Structure formats: structure tokens, C-alpha cells
Amino acid sequence: MNGAESIIRAARAGGVEVCFANPGTTELPLVAALDTVEGIRAVLCLFEGVCTGAADGYARMAGKPAMALLHLGPGLANGTANLHNARRAHTPIVTVVGDHPAWHRKLDPPLAMEIETMASAVSGWQRTCTTSGLLARDMADAIAAAREGQVATLVVPFDLQTELSGSPVQVTREGEAGRTGHRAIDDVLAFLRGHARPALVLGGRALSRGALLAAARIRNACGCSLLAEAFPARMERGAGLPDLARIPYFPEAAMEMLKGYDAFVLAGAREPVAFFGYRDGPGSLLRDDQARMHLAGPGRDAARSLISLAEALGAPAVPSDELLAGPSRPGLPQGPLDGQKACAVLAALQPVNAVVVDESITNGVWYYPLTAGLPPFTLLTLTGGSLGQGPACAVGASMACPDRKVIDLQADGAGMYTVQALWTQAQEGLDITTLVFSNRSYDILKVELARHGVRVPGPVAARLTDLAGIDWVSLGRGMGVDSTEAGTCEVLARELERSFAEKGPHLIQMNLPMSTEITP
């Protein structure tokens, strides 16, 4: 067994089942090893940002670590933007990057780059392998580190992959995710009882079904409000679950929402901060006089802590019905499409148990409020703000959940960054419907320009926010995806229903008016 095989065996032993790959010459022994070791499905992506975004989507849905196989420094660089989103989502990802042999790297060949430097920007754990006999241990350590909810990067020089290696070490099983002890629960209990208008802010793993129901019990017992962080990695939603208000993107709206509370218990969520720091602030979205306490950090198993808290509060085993959303759907709108109607058409027709990836940026703002009463579904959002998450995340989510319909709410500008993901969707026959909000504009930048005082963009600003001339139907078909367009609610409804009835990837370009009015 060579070093590459020992790595792949260790990956399999550690629970890795899928490898999203864009390999090159320095990873070829690993490619060959994927042919000799059973149990890991290799998925080719034509750009590394697709690999890492898919790994993120996969691991968010599968709850298992995903593997991305990338080529040297440039490959890692191309994958970094979506690793950033994964880092913010606390997603367990093992990134394996080949490197030149050390004896060759010191000659500074053309493709040499400071891989370790690049990796440190997004990795919570990283290691450059030095001994072929220890590669299995290195991989096991990487998986263990990833399971902590972070990106673990393993740099594997080519020569170590080809050398003979020993037997793989036994990988230790996943430890119990940290939970909050009794003392901490007592503290939170006292904190909640000591304030008049507390809110429970849920994020990270505190948005699972079990955590949400525990949160509803807590509300039942003490009357606190339930809020969700602005950009959840994975949130369960729909009828039978509490309808959480999400903290808005713009800081003024967020502070308006939060101003009435005197205390916040943060479960799996970070303290809310502004997405961008504008000229007159704010940075933190909480005032100094608003108290805060952490029940469980992001990436930790907040569900257990919430259940413990509910029990400490003496909450009923099942929350009252009025605290949970009842089944409801909007009716089908009619006539020419706009962003709001597009969201309503989807909400009217969304199938049971869908996985919805939301990279809709501006036009999707209407979707969330319409969906509290839909049949249960899972929502994945843009945790780190790096564009190009949607098409790639959908690939991974569908690989993890082949029996669930994956729906990508996709802004046209953001979708272009990882448009290559459509090819993998087609090649793997993934059951994904991509809804492109085609407003032919970086609308969010127009809104931000207006906030900056530029209400009528000059010719350069207009040119730098104008996306005219992208035919998504042609792009989708060029990569093998069944693609159509819709300019009315009726056509969108028909095409959506067709895409939901058929298996496999579909794309619908939703032709929207340019420059939707969104008040900054």
C-alpha cells in the first residue's frame, strides 16, 4: 500500500464517503488510490470553488465530513472563497492539497506557491505531511479536527503519496459534541429570569428540528422571544416548527428589531454584528446596556443544551400549538413576474421535504416570510458572504440527500462565480432545480451605492453594476441542464411543476424587472 492509498483508506475509515475533486499532476496517486480503495465516491468539478462549495453543502446536509481534493496553491486559492463560507458555517471539511516533493519545491518551480499561507486564511487546522508512514494518522487527525466544525487542510507532497506506507491507523470515533453543563444551565436560567424582555437567538446547530422544538418549549415556559441569526448554515423550517424572525441584513433594521429586548441568550449563534461597517456605524448590533449570555458556542451541540434548559425551566414536553406554525401556503399569483411573485409561486408549489439553498441576495427577501407554514424543509444560506455558493452548495446537498428535491434560489450575479457547477449537476444527474433571479444587475450594490449617497449612479458605477446580456438558458443547456425561462407567474408555475415532477437538474431563468426597489 502506498501513501496515497493509506490516506484514502483512512478517509474511508473516518467516515468520508464523497470526494469533490479537481486534481492535477501532484494528486494523481490519490486519484489512482480512489480506484483501489472502495467506498468513496469521487465527483469531478470543473473549478475548485465548486468542489469546496459542494463539500460545504454536502457536509451541512449529511452531518459527515466532506473531502475536497485540490491541486497545489492555485487550486486551493480557487477553492478559498467557498471554504470561507464553510468556515462561517462551521462545516466539517477536509481539504486535501497535493504539493511538489520538498526537494522540488525548494527549486521554486512554476506552480510553487505558499500553500500553507493560503490555507491558514480559512483553515481551523492544517498540516503538511512529512512522512509517508504517518499519512494515515495525518488524515485521521484531519478528520477529527474537521469534526470539530472547521476546515482542516492537509498538504500532501507528491512523493509521500507514492512511497510505501504502513497500515492505516484506527480512527477514533466522533466524540460527543460539547454541551453545556449543569452549572451553565443554572446561570442561563437565572439570567432569563432576571430580565424582563429576553430573546433567545438561535444559530448554527441550534436550528435543527430538535433544537427548535426545545426553543419553543423554553418560550412556552418563560415567554422569551425566538430569533434566528441572519445567515444560518442550516435551518429546519415549516409547519409544526416555531416561526423564527431572522435578524435583518441592514444594521438599522436589525437594531430596530433588537432594540426592545433587554437580554439575549445566544444558542449556537455569535453576537450579532453588522455585515458591513458603514461610515457612521454601527459595528455591534447590541447596545452596551443589553445583557447577553452564551448557552452554546457556534458549532457546538446547542440542541442538548436547549433541551436541558427547557427541562430546568419546567417547560411542557410539547410546546403549545400557538407557538408553532400551522400549515399554510400563499396562493398562486398571476401576471408578469417580479421578485416577490417569483417567491410566492415557489412557496405555493414547493414540494414536501425540499432542501432550499438561498443565494438570492436581493430578490429572495420575500421568500422567507412566505414559508413558515410550508411542508417542512431545510434552508441553507450564504454564511460567509462569498458569492458563488448557491450552484455549488446545491451539488453537495443533492449528493447528501438524493431523495430530496434541492432548490437553488440563485441571484444571477452571484451564480456566475461558480456557473461551472451546472456541469456537475448534469453529469451526476442531480435532482436540483435552479431558479435564477435574472434582474441583470448587481442590485445589492445599487442599494449600497444609494446608502453611500450615490442615488443616481454615474456611468462607471452604472457599468460596474450592470449584468445585461447573460442568457442562462443557453448557459444551462451548454452544460447539459434542462433549461427554460419564465416571464410570468403562469409559465413559472408550469415549469416549476415540471421540474418537480421530473428527476434531474433543471434551470429556470426568471425574467424580472431590472432594479427592484429596495429601500436601503
Next chain:
Amino acid sequence: MNGAESIIRAARAGGVEVCFANPGTTELPLVAALDTVEGIRAVLCLFEGVCTGAADGYARMAGKPAMALLHLGPGLANGTANLHNARRAHTPIVTVVGDHPAWHRKLDPPLAMEIETMASAVSGWQRTCTTSGLLARDMADAIAAAREGQVATLVVPFDLQTELSGSPVQVTREGEAGRTGHRAIDDVLAFLRGHARPALVLGGRALSRGALLAAARIRNACGCSLLAEAFPARMERGAGLPDLARIPYFPEAAMEMLKGYDAFVLAGAREPVAFFGYRDGPGSLLRDDQARMHLAGPGRDAARSLISLAEALGAPAVPSDELLAGPSRPGLPQGPLDGQKACAVLAALQPVNAVVVDESITNGVWYYPLTAGLPPFTLLTLTGGSLGQGPACAVGASMACPDRKVIDLQADGAGMYTVQALWTQAQEGLDITTLVFSNRSYDILKVELARHGVRVPGPVAARLTDLAGIDWVSLGRGMGVDSTEAGTCEVLARELERSFAEKGPHLIQMNLPMSTEITP
């Protein structure tokens, strides 16, 4: 005048004329400033790798620093692969990256990333601005640093862009690029005369017309051979210039070419090393017993040094005719296309004064040997091995040389990494013909797999090197580029002639047999 305006004014004063941009919220004051300061053309690219690849192509052709405007850490990460190519090409690029205000960054908002860490992987110079009054000086320093032949990265926090700033400082004019003094010329002279079979290896700026003619004079005087580095940033070529043998990609072939020489004078070129370090080596392509001497380092003005050396050798003012390529073109081949015939069709029809970007990887190997006698043209190659250079580099080259036909020899796999460049080509109406070598395969990896001992790839290796299902005609049209396909020499010739006769972007998908036989 605010800080953003002072930066843009300083850029203009420093000779920047084009800004390839993919801005976000933290760069909006700079966007607004591009509307108030005249003289810098802003070009939108839909992915940051297009911005940086275009900046590379522009600066290689214009001989002026290019500017790329990127959004925070993720934007810089997306642009890093092509900045790596630019670094290897010693291209002067100023990369401007917005950042959160320092007071906000310390709150670690979602898009925060270690920008400086990322930047250090490719930047020869970098600075994070700290005072709005010094932004103009910072930009002037960045331009001066870039003019040394490197990537200079300026990180500009948002708040500094919006604050009032002083007058821009006067930017010092470009200094004379370093040249080799008399003493060094004497040394090289003695070195050349002291060896029986010397070769002059030309690279970097030693591949300009003037440098090439000086090299031919040197050959005339002392009989040395003339070689070119494997991947030149910019090489002039065609009738009336010496026909340089390029050092091959694979190390065995390279060492075979180089083995007969006892000494190498390196002008603008690095000592040749293997592209990849295989199991049994080699690393360096030169043996210890082969002497070597540097006439001018990469990025330096080697042409002057070559002229000085020619004069010190008492070379004739004009080299003998037999040392220069005479005019010649291959005839038009006929019948079904393959890689070799595709290159021949282009060589038969290539217009005068073309700029040829070569990211053809495997199928373009036949192009170079066919082109020594063509009408003079410029060749730009993949200096750093980061895929996705071609479509982006062509954008920049065409912006720099609007009156020259730009031809992108594009491998299909590599082209997918920056396929978004086609949109900018269409929007800007750039006069580019993209020739896609569609072999639907990462052929280079199949060759490398065979070198690794895998002559019949297993199912995973086959799947990870198979690119079936990309319709480039549809992709091109989806972004507004006139796109067609050709399966025969006759159709390719007709479509090529049409693309050369018309202005504006064209794409021709050349349908080639799969898996061209290339001996490892």
C-alpha cells in the same frame, strides 16, 4: 476630495489607464471615484480571476501597470490563481482590495478574512492603508513597486476611502529598468569564449524584438545557440526574427535538448527546472557540470544587456539572413480536424500582427513549430501553470491593443475556470477569436497518469479526467459571443476567416478526437 478620489487620481498620475473590477460594498467609494476622476477605463468582470488575468494580459501588452479592483478576502482569493501567473510573468499589477474599517474588522463580521495573509502568497509588495491623508502616497508606492515587475497589493479600509484626503502627491516617473554594467558584460564575454558549446537562454523581457535581434547578433559573433524558456510571458515571433527552440515541458525531453551544451547564459530567464518533480526526478534540468551565468534577471531590461554584449563581441549591426526566419506558412490541411491540423489551419491563415494567447495545454504543441515564418506576432503563454488564464488574458491583451487581432488558443478544460471572461469580451466588443480545442478531456492528466504507471485509468481516474458534455457554442452564445463549431479543416478555415474579417469576439469550438496520443 475623499480618500477614494485621491487613490484614483494617484493611479491616473502613475500611468494607470484601465481598472479591471469586480467591486463590492467595501469598494463603492472607489467606484464612485472612478466617476469623478477622468482617464481610467473601468471594465467589469463577473469573476475576480477574470479581473486579474485581464490585468496580466493588459500589462504584458501595454507595458504599463494594470489595476485590479477586488472585494475583500474572498475576492482576492478568487483572483489569486491568475495573480500567480502574473507573478511568474513579472507583470506589473496593482491590486486594490477594499476592507472593513479597522473598528469593524475587529468584530470579525461574516466577510472578514486575513486579507494580508492571502495577499502575501502572490504579492511582491503589499500594504494596508492606515491614514486617509496618505492614500495617494500609498497608491504611488504601489505603482512604483508594480513597475519593478511584480504584483503590488494595496488593502484600503472602507472608512479611509470616505474620509477627506489631501492633494495627491506627485508620482515619480518610471525609473530605468536595471541593466548589466560593463564589468558583468566582460564576465559574460569571457564565459562565452571559455566554453565550446554555449547556449543563450532567453526569457522575460529578453524576448522582445530588440532583444531577439541582439541575440541573433550574438549568435552571429560567437556561434552560441539560442533557446527560449518553456513558458514566456511575452515573446515576439515570426519572419525576420530568430527561431528559438523552446525548452520542452517534460523533463526528459528538456534534458535531451540541453545535454549537448557545456554552458548557459541566462538572459531574463531563470535556471530551467522541471515543471513537476516526478518520483525519480530530476529537479534542475541542468547537470552540475554545465556552467551557467546570468546576464540579466527575470523582469530586468535584458534587451539593453544583450545589445551591450553583442557590441562587446564585435557582432555585425545586423545579423546574417540565415539566422533569421524567412517568411513561410504551412498549406491548408484538409479533412477531419485533429489538434495538429487545427494548428496548421490557424498558422495558414493567421493575420499580420496578431496577439496569440496560448492556453492550449496538450493540443497546441503543434502550433509553435509551425509559426517561425508567419507574419510577426506576439505570443503570451501560461507562465505559472494556473489554469484559466487564456480567456482572461485575451481580454486584457485586447484592451491594450485594440487594433490587433487577439487569438486565444484555448484548451476546453482550462477555459472553464474563467469562462465568465467571454461575457466581458462581448460587453466590451473586444476583437478576440477564441479557438476551443474541444477534446472533452483533461488530456494532460491522462498523459501524467501514464507517466505515473496508470496506462489504463480505472473508473474513478477516467471519470476525473472526462469532460464530456460541454457545448461551447451554447456557452459562448449565452454570454453574447458569436459562436460556431468546426469538425473539419474546411469549416474551421471558413469560420476563422470570417472571424478575422469581422471585428468583435468570436468563438469556434474545434471538435477534436478524444484523447490525442501524446507520448509521455
